[in-house]
Amino acid sequence: xxxxxxxxxxxxxxxxxxxxxxxxxxxxxxxxxxxxxxxxxxxxxxxxxxxxxxxxxxxxxxxxxxxxxxxxxxxxxxxxxxxxxxxxxxxxxxxxxxxxxxxxxxxxxxxxxxxxxxxxxxxxxxxxxxxxxxxxxxxxxxxxxxxxxxxxxxxxxxxxxxxxxxxxxxxxxxxxxxxxxxxxxxxxxxxxxxxxxxxxxxxxxxxxxxxxxxxxxxxxxxxxxxxxxxxxxxxxxxxxxxxxxxxxxxxxxxxxxxxxxxxxxxxxxxxxxxxxxxxxxxxxxxxxxxxxxxxxxxxxxxxxxxxxxxxxxxxxxxxxxxxxxxxxxxxxxxxxxxxxxxxxxxxxxxxxxxxxxxxxxxxxxxxxxxxxxxxxxxxxxxxxxxxxxxxxxxxxxxxxxxxxxxxxxxxxxxxxxxxxxxxxxxxxxxxxxxxxxxxxxxxxxxxxxxxxxxxxxxxxxxxxxxxxxxxxxxxxxxxxxx
Amino acid sequence: xxxxxxxxxxxxxxxxxxxxxxxxxxxxxxxxxxxxxxxxxxxxxxxxxxxxxxxxxxxxxxxxxxxxxxxxxxxxxxxxxxxxxxxxxxxxxxxxxxxxxxxxxxxxxxxxxxxxxxxxxxxxxxxxxxxxxxxxxxxxxxxxxxxxxxxxxxxxxxxxxxxxxxxxxxxxxxxxxxxxxxxxxxxxxxxxxxxxxxxxxxxxxxxxxxxxxxxxxxxxxxxxxxxxxxxxxxxxxxxxxxxxxxxxxxxxx
Numbered sequence: 127x128x129x130x131x132x133x134x135x136x137x138x139x140x141x142x143x144x145x146x147x148x149x150x151x152x153x154x155x156x157x158x159x160x161x162x163x164x165x166x167x168x169x170x171x172x173x174x175x176x177x178x179x180x181x182x183x184x185x186x187x188x189x190x191x192x193x194x195x196x197x198x199x200x201x202x203x204x205x206x207x208x209x210x211x212x213x214x215x216x217x218x219x220x221x222x223x224x225x226x227x228x229x230x231x232x233x234x235x236x237x238x239x240x241x242x243x244x245x246x247x248x249x250x251x252x253x254x255x256x257x258x259x260x261x262x263x264x265x266x267x268x269x270x271x272x273x274x275x276x277x278x279x280x281x282x283x284x285x286x287x288x289x290x291x292x293x294x295x296x297x298x299x300x301x302x303x304x305x306x307x308x309x310x311x312x313x314x315x316x317x318x319x320x321x322x323x324x325x326x327x328x329x330x331x332x333x334x335x336x337x338x339x340x341x342x343x344x345x346x347x348x349x350x351x352x353x354x355x356x357x358x359x360x361x362x363x364x365x366x367x368x369x370x371x372x373x374x375x376x377x378x379x380x381x382x383x384x385x386x387x388x389x390x391x392x393x394x395x396x397x398x399x400x401x402x403x404x405x406x407x408x409x410x411x412x413x414x415x416x417x418x419x420x421x422x423x424x425x426x427x428x429x430x431x432x433x434x435x436x437x438x439x440x441x442x443x444x445x446x447x448x449x450x451x452x453x454x455x456x457x458x459x460x461x462x463x464x465x466x467x468x469x470x471x472x473x474x475x476x477x478x479x480x481x482x483x484x485x486x487x488x489x490x491x492x493x494x495x496x497x498x499x500x501x502x503x504x505x506x507x508x509x510x511x512x513x514x515x516x517x518x519x520x521x522x523x524x525x526x527x528x529x530x531x532x533x534x535x536x537x538x539x540x541x542x543x544x545x546x547x548x549x550x551x552x553x554x555x556x557x558x559x560x561x562x563x564x565x566x567x568x569x570x571x572x573x574x575x576x577x578x579x580x581x582x583x584x585x586x587x588x589x590x591x592x593x594x595x596x597x598x599x600x601x602x603x604x605x606x607x608x
Numbered sequence: 609x610x611x612x613x614x615x616x617x618x619x620x621x622x623x624x625x626x627x628x629x630x631x632x633x634x635x636x637x638x639x640x641x642x643x644x645x646x647x648x649x650x651x652x653x654x655x656x657x658x659x660x661x662x663x664x665x666x667x668x669x670x671x672x673x674x675x676x677x678x679x680x681x682x683x684x685x686x687x688x689x690x691x692x693x694x695x696x697x698x699x700x701x702x703x704x705x706x707x708x709x710x711x712x713x714x715x716x717x718x719x720x721x722x723x724x725x726x727x728x729x730x731x732x733x734x735x736x737x738x739x740x741x742x743x744x745x746x747x748x749x750x751x752x753x754x755x756x757x758x759x760x761x762x763x764x765x766x767x768x769x770x771x772x773x774x775x776x777x778x779x780x781x782x783x784x785x786x787x788x789x790x791x792x793x794x795x796x797x798x799x800x801x802x803x804x805x806x807x808x809x810x811x812x813x814x815x816x817x818x819x820x821x822x823x824x825x826x827x828x829x830x831x832x833x834x835x836x837x838x839x840x841x842x843x844x845x846x847x848x849x850x851x852x853x854x855x856x857x858x859x860x861x
Contacts, residue, residue: 551699560696562680563656563689564710564766565717574709578700578749 156213162186165313168213172282172317175289185302185312192306198469199498199530200438202411205376212314212347271329277322278333281349284320291322295353299382299419299446307378307413307440315349315380323358323389332588334363348379354389356422361392363591375400377436378413387422387449392430394587396595398602399435406465406494409437416443420452420478428455429472430586432595434602437466442500444473447481447509454483457583459595461602462495462527471501471532476512476542485516488580491527492603498530507538515545521579522552523572523603573600609634609805610675610774615666617654623664624650626830632774635802639816639841640809642827643849648809649693651827652778655807656690657683671773684710685717687773691763691780698750703762706750707732707769714770735768739795757788764795775799775806781815793818813845826852 156164165186169179194205271278277288285292302312323329354360364381377399383391393416402409412435418427429443445454456472474483483503491497497520505512520529531548553575561571577584577596584592610632617625624647632638642648654661655668657680668675675683698706712722736743739761751759760780767775777796781789796806796819808819816824816838824840825832826849833852834840844852 554696556696557698559656559658559680560692560698561706563684563692564706564770565681565684565713566709567679567681567713570709570713574701574706575698578698578702578705581700 155211158211159208160186160210160212160314164212168314168316171213172285174282174285177289177293178285181297181302182313185309186314188303189306189309189313192309194306198440198500199496199532200440200467200469202438202467205411207310210376213316271331274327274330275324276327276329277320279320281315281318281320281351284351288320288322291353292320292351295382295384296349296351297382299384299417300380300415305415308380308415311347311349311378311380311415315347318349318351318379320350321352321360321362323352323354323360325355326357327355328358329360332361332363334365346375346377346379348377348381350379350381351384352382352391352393353384354386354391354425356386357388358386359390361394361588363394363396363588365396365398365591365594375410376413377410379415381414381416381443383418383427385418385420385422385425385427385452388424389422390426390428391418392428393418393443394591395429395431395433396587396591396598397431397433397435397439398598400437401435401466401602402437402464404464404493406437409466410435411438412436412441413438414441416441417446417473418444418454419446420449420454420481422452423449423478424451425449426453426455428453428457428586430455430457430583431459431470432580432583432587432598433458433460433468433470434598436468439466439468439470441470442472444475445483446475446477447483447512448477449481450478451480452478453481455586456483456485456487457586458487459490459580459583459599460488460497460499461490461599462492462497463602464493464495466493466495468496469498469500471499473502473504474514476503476505476509476514479508479510479512481509481512483512483514485514485518486582487516487518488583489518489520489529490523490576490579490599490603491520491529492523494526496528496530498532500532500534502534502536503544504536505539505542505544509539509542511541511543512539513543516547518546518548519579520548520550521576522550569600572603576600576603609671611667611669612655613667613669615651615654615668616664617650617661618664619650619661624661624830625654627666628827628830628832630825630832632805632807634773634805635800636822637800637806637808637819639819639821639824639838640807640827640832641811641813641824641841641844643853644811646827647830648811648827649778652690652693652776652807652809655683655776656680656688681713682717684770684772685714689767689770689772689775691760691767691775691777693778693780693782695751695754695759695763697752697754699752701750702747703750703765704732704746707766710766710770732769735765738768738798739765740791741765756783757785760784760788760792761795764792768795768799771799771804773804775804777806777808777810779809779811781810781812789815790818813841816841828852 165182169182300308302309321333352362383393385391399410399412420427427445431443433439443456447454454474460468460470462468471487472485485501487499489497489499499518503514518531522529529550533546535544537544557575558571576599584595587595612628612630615625615628628651640648650661654663663676708728715722741761751762754762780792808821821838824836824838826834
């Protein structure tokens with residue numbers, strides 16, 4: 127690479143994070159630190175039934191016995207869990223029946239992010255359960271959904287109004303003992319989304335939630351639960367952006383999916399948490415536990431993720447293929463730039479007969495970042511005729527970044543068919559010059575190549591999300607050419 | 609159309625072009641011949657704007673503009689096309705997508721509307737016939753897994769689609785069998801017009817049996833040492849480059 131190219135790249139890399147602003151809404155936060163009192167306070171403020179508080183406290187006590195995991199290929203200073211505030215909510219009366227009642231400042235924030243609720247409501251047919259910091263402030267399209275018996279509401283509301291469903295399913299896929307971050311989440315989760323699709327119902331619209339971390343020093347602990355009963359279908363979209371911060375913000379979400387006989391759940395994520403500045407300062411720590419349980423026969427769970435943000439990503443959306451003939455899918459694009467670190471992948475646990483899984487992972491590393499794919503395919507002894515196809519590709523931009531692949535195979539049944547393909551490629555100066563010579567400028571050339579590389583994953587996203595994902599990718603890779 | 613004046617260029621402090629002078633007018637085809645290492649490909653790359661080469665002296669005027677001030681993409685948009693000696697593979701990007709993006713970038717530069725999808729496809733099919741290319745290559749990734757001949761034909765297809773004012777063919781004949789050579793040459797000839805010009809860089813006279821040049825220049829040691837008409841190519845074929853080297857040494861000696 128010539129020196130003139132380098133300097134123009136540096137210039138581009140200095141562009142500020144597009145979504146880096148802090149909105150001016152008063153927020154109510156708890157004092158720093160974590161103890162039983164704080165957990166009781168969270169539970170009380172949310173008007174939770176007693177069983178929930180008990181569950182949180184059990185999780186908390188279990189968490190105290192655990193050590194933070196250190197096996198991932200990521201490096202960060204120790205997190206001081208006593209210097210985090212575990213609850214923050216915009217100060218506002220809790221019940222809102224229309225958008226007019228929403229704090230206008232908040233609406234402005236959404237507009238800046240290009241996700242105006244009104245537009246969403248009117249034009250796109252997407253029901254939005256908007257999570258601003260920790261409290262859900264507006265839920266739309268609820269009526270239409272409830273006619274079909276679909277429940278789509280903030281988690282806190284579900285705990286109050288549908289305690290039986292919560293008792294039955296919460297923690298059934300990711301128990302509070304699962305791992306360090308899942309235990310922490312179980313103890314202190316503030317809110318999240320709950321979706322329940324009853325037997326035989328096909329959800330007529332994409333369900334969507336936008337998350338946003340706003341108040342400084344506030345850990346964000348989302349809890350999402352989606353249950354699809356027999357032959358039900360739902361497609362759920364999760365997307366997020368966060369404002370610029372100097373302090374590292376901890377984000378430890380838990381997502382649980384349950385699919386009963388013949389049910390299908392499609393879960394798509396476009397994740398754009400603040401990744402830190404070009405020197406690696408600030409940024410979100412994203413430690414997420416996402417797991418789907420294909421409980422019934424012929425059930426299907428499909429994860430699609432486009433990960434462009436966060437200083438640190440630790441995330442393995444997984445499928446437990448319990449029902450016979452069930453299917454698990456994982457499609458992922460993970461982009462790291464500057465000093466970002468990502469250790470992400472999936473687990474496919476084959477337990478039923480004739481279960482199938484597909485893994486397509488596309489890692490893109492630029493700048494001085496590190497990008498690891500970590501995937502496990504496990505086939506237990508009684509899982510006859512299980513099949514897995516895995517494809518793990520890495521694309522390098524520049525020569526200071528790293529890509530790693532850690533595939534684990536644990537096969538205990540000789541009828542299993544496993545295929546694994548992996549490639550590593552680099553965007554070369556030759557390719558860039560070739561496209562330049564066809565009239566295509568540097569940034570557009572990179573986008574063309576990257577989008578081509580990610581095509582297989584993007585085609586799994588719902589249309590409007592695919593467009594957003596492409597935009598995010600080009601923003602994330604601005605000035606990363608080498 | 610193009611005027612090169614005393615062009616010097618180097619790479620890694622080694623001077624490759626040592627004062628090139630060349631004038632190309634609309635409607636003309638110029639062949640540039642020369643032994644290996646004489647600077648033929650360097651000239652092609654410098655005209656296209658490859659950054660690895662540093663222009664140390666001289667001017668290049670293209671259609672009244674100072675070409676050396678323009679980025680590679682702007683040179684392309686102004687109407688300069690380089691058919692690469694070694695076309696690059698771009699995995700994941702379909703041929704169609706590349707062509708459409710390229711056309712629209714060029715149109716945007718000229719202040720024109722993006723091309724209509726139907727119009728594009730009709731035009732593309734017509735141009736495919738010109739280079740006798742199979743339709744299946746359109747949906748495949750650019751040059752990925754293409755044979756040597758397919759890659760070169762793909763270059764000519766791109767040229768046919770983009771309709772440049774000045775085409776530079778860098779050893780397009782290398783590695784081609786006689787049928788592929790005929791197809792490539794045929795594609796180039798069909799594009800010849802009074803408004804366009806071409807510079808054909810080649811090591812062998814063979815290609816010039818198919819693409820008849822108006823002028824032939826011999827490049828040796830970074831300079832054009834002899835210019836003539838197509839007969840010069842035959843003479844070179846017969847006598848070899850050593851004949852010129854001797855002549856030049858006589859002159860310089």
